[in-house]
Amino acid sequence: MSTTTMARDDGFRIGMLLSDTRYRSYTIQVIAMFVAMLGFAWLVDNTIKNLAALGKDFSFSFLWQPASYDINQTLIDYTSRSTNFRAAMVGILNTLLVAVLGCATATLIGVLAGVLRLSKNWLVARLMTIYVETMRNVPVLIWILITAAVINEFLPAPNQFRESVDPALRASPILGGLLVLTNRGFYLASPVWLDGSEILGIVLLICLAAAILFRRWAAKRQAATGRILPVGWIVAGIVVLPTLLAFLMLGMPIGVDYPTLKGFNFQGGVYARDSFIALWLALSLYTGAFIAEIVRSGILAVSHGQSEAAFALGLRPNRTMRLVVLPQALRVIIPPLISQYLNLTKNSSLAIAVGYMDVTGTLGGITLNQTGREMECILLLMGFYLVVSLVISAVMNIYNSRVKLQER
Amino acid sequence: MRSHHLMLGTAALALAAFTTAVSPSEAQASETLDAVKAKGHLQCGVSTGLAGFSFTGADGDWDGFDVALCRAMAAGIFGDPKAVKFTPTTGKTRFTALASGEVDVLARNTTWTMSRDADLKFEFTGVNYYDGQGFMVPKSLGVTSAHELDGATVCIQTGTTTELNLADFFRANNMSYEPVPIETNAEAQQKYLANACDAYTTDASGLAATRATFENPKDHVILPEIISKEPLGPLVRHGDPEWGDIARWTLNALLIAEEKGITQANVQDMAQTSEDPEVRRLLGAEGEYGKMLGLDNDWAIKAISAGGNYGELFAHYLGTETDIGLERGLNALWNQGGIQYAPPYR
Numbered sequence: 001m002s003t004t005t006m007a008r009d010d011g012f013r014i015g016m017l018l019s020d021t022r023y024r025s026y027t028i029q030v031i032a033m034f035v036a037m038l039g040f041a042w043l044v045d046n047t048i049k050n051l052a053a054l055g056k057d058f059s060f061s062f063l064w065q066p067a068s069y070d071i072n073q074t075l076i077d078y079t080s081r082s083t084n085f086r087a088a089m090v091g092i093l094n095t096l097l098v099a100v101l102g103c104a105t106a107t108l109i110g111v112l113a114g115v116l117r118l119s120k121n122w123l124v125a126r127l128m129t130i131y132v133e134t135m136r137n138v139p140v141l142i143w144i145l146i147t148a149a150v151i152n153e154f155l156p157a158p159n160q161f162r163e164s165v166d167p168a169l170r171a172s173p174i175l176g177g178l179l180v181l182t183n184r185g186f187y188l189a190s191p192v193w194l195d196g197s198e199i200l201g202i203v204l205l206i207c208l209a210a211a212i213l214f215r216r217w218a219a220k221r222q223a224a225t226g227r228i229l230p231v232g233w234i235v236a237g238i239v240v241l242p243t244l245l246a247f248l249m250l251g252m253p254i255g256v257d258y259p260t261l262k263g264f265n266f267q268g269g270v271y272a273r274d275s276f277i278a279l280w281l282a283l284s285l286y287t288g289a290f291i292a293e294i295v296r297s298g299i300l301a302v303s304h305g306q307s308e309a310a311f312a313l314g315l316r317p318n319r320t321m322r323l324v325v326l327p328q329a330l331r332v333i334i335p336p337l338i339s340q341y342l343n344l345t346k347n348s349s350l351a352i353a354v355g356y357m358d359v360t361g362t363l364g365g366i367t368l369n370q371t372g373r374e375m376e377c378i379l380l381l382m383g384f385y386l387v388v389s390l391v392i393s394a395v396m397n398i399y400n401s402r403v404k405l406q407e408r
Numbered sequence: 409m410r411s412h413h414l415m416l417g418t419a420a421l422a423l424a425a426f427t428t429a430v431s432p433s434e435a436q437a438s439e440t441l442d443a444v445k446a447k448g449h450l451q452c453g454v455s456t457g458l459a460g461f462s463f464t465g466a467d468g469d470w471d472g473f474d475v476a477l478c479r480a481m482a483a484g485i486f487g488d489p490k491a492v493k494f495t496p497t498t499g500k501t502r503f504t505a506l507a508s509g510e511v512d513v514l515a516r517n518t519t520w521t522m523s524r525d526a527d528l529k530f531e532f533t534g535v536n537y538y539d540g541q542g543f544m545v546p547k548s549l550g551v552t553s554a555h556e557l558d559g560a561t562v563c564i565q566t567g568t569t570t571e572l573n574l575a576d577f578f579r580a581n582n583m584s585y586e587p588v589p590i591e592t593n594a595e596a597q598q599k600y601l602a603n604a605c606d607a608y609t610t611d612a613s614g615l616a617a618t619r620a621t622f623e624n625p626k627d628h629v630i631l632p633e634i635i636s637k638e639p640l641g642p643l644v645r646h647g648d649p650e651w652g653d654i655a656r657w658t659l660n661a662l663l664i665a666e667e668k669g670i671t672q673a674n675v676q677d678m679a680q681t682s683e684d685p686e687v688r689r690l691l692g693a694e695g696e697y698g699k700m701l702g703l704d705n706d707w708a709i710k711a712i713s714a715g716g717n718y719g720e721l722f723a724h725y726l727g728t729e730t731d732i733g734l735e736r737g738l739n740a741l742w743n744q745g746g747i748q749y750a751p752p753y754r
Binding site (some may be wrong): 053054055056068069070071072079080081152153157159183184262263264265267274275352353355357361365366368369370371372374 | 499500503504507524527528529548549557558559560561566567571572574575576578579585586587588589590591598599602603604605606645646647
């Protein structure tokens, strides 16, 4: 009874599409694809019919109409007469600002917390455990709202900085007037470039170049002789001392623009709004907790023998961490880190909860609402987040391919 | 929390446009009315909470001036003011909710504007409150006019016409300001009370309603400037004029009732005894006017019985006897110095 040999002689029969394992998978794939395409076509068809039934057309011309609303935080010039497109760009830049800053601080916090959680110091390790567990087990939206509420409710209003307020209740700027913390945001004094500051800049550049050259030389020397110089201190000296000297000789060409209370609010300096601070801080702390766990897992993934070997060679713990463990841990850390960056960027769309005008607040919020172009706005919004996420993935993948284990 | 849901909601609604089945839009007696009758209740979009206009009472039921309009509509259709379900909407979600068919009618202090009418494809069916945008500031600020607000931080509800009026007002007066966009009235109130903004701006009625809920209402003043016209009214989708007629004439019936002295208490008697031809037509004692709307002939009796005539509703929810304490002002009837004017019922 050798039916298999019989079938082989028969050539192709239609029934074999199902019965023959060689063809069955193709059959299933073709059917699945057909069903998926049918479903997609149905969705598109329905959308078109529904829009027609509502009497709506599909057009992006609203993007070139005046937006007519104001936005508080604008990184580019914008007035209420600017177009909806420009309002969307303002929102996009605000999203990118908080995403980039958030990713940077989240990484910083995460690496620090991850390393410290492995500390032999019982108290430090437990504190980091508490940080990680409380942050990542409460939804990020709640953290954003809590942070905003803390800023709004507990920091003094600009009114409380006035001379006329009873001195016992009066609030005052900190750091000698360089920083003002109010419940409407933080004002930081900003530098003012006076005559001669260009020369100072040139001096600084020369010093930086000298410092880089020195570092190269020191590295070469260490490779040749094994002797280590206190590079950090020397570099700091090379950069700071001549610059400071030039600064004094040029008659201190950098002034300071202190925030001062004028009218209802502080004016001058750099203004970081409460909404921005709340969003940035909450996103960083929240994502930082996840990154801390990723960093911890990465470090634990490096075999203990590696650090023992480093210790045996006489490396101190922080050098062991920096030169031996972390470079190897990065291979494990980078891939999940990409998802955390993507998460942070997408979570920044919760901005409107605290009134931060990101792209979801401008294009997907006010513009959508005032023009009634739901479909177009949401599609543009989806497109934007898709592109940003793909770009982040691409960049991080390039970095990952550089740090991953080189197989030879 | 809310905003997150909002975004989800907006996205879901955009998606709903993808997936809701298409119903053929052939011209026939009100499709919406048929659909409403089939599901057994009216779905009404209201504000998420604005004292006097729409709020949930101690028993958990929706109540308020805007809510009462929906109850009157439901009463006119079903004879039962309870046959209505409410969807709380924010300034941002309301139009999507109406456009997508999630609600049948929107009664949510919404300003009647040209573009909402023509471009958003909605039909405003009257004005139940003539309003204007104002500013509220703490008394301690010492500000007495909106023209002194140069450089101020102003809280606004996002997705509203007030946002646009505010931009226009400051631009026209060559003043600068810092807008703080906020999702709902409750959040705005919290920010304003925390002094995170100097002024709060919305419709003057909304300011009065919000102020009434403060611990110390007397510490806050509403500035005299009214910077815009805000005719607030109920609205329905384009494409079903018969349904729009029902919404329009419900409001008109309440106005005519006030004009003719028909109240919640005497409406049954008036239907029996009144000799006034317009009252007789309105209350179904004469003619077939209810049928023209696709409703019962005594629909207006039921609508008026729900909460009373326009004047009674105003006095009950917003009037000077309430915490909100709004004068009738523009909203008095045309023959009493206001501009509330219903076309003749004939």
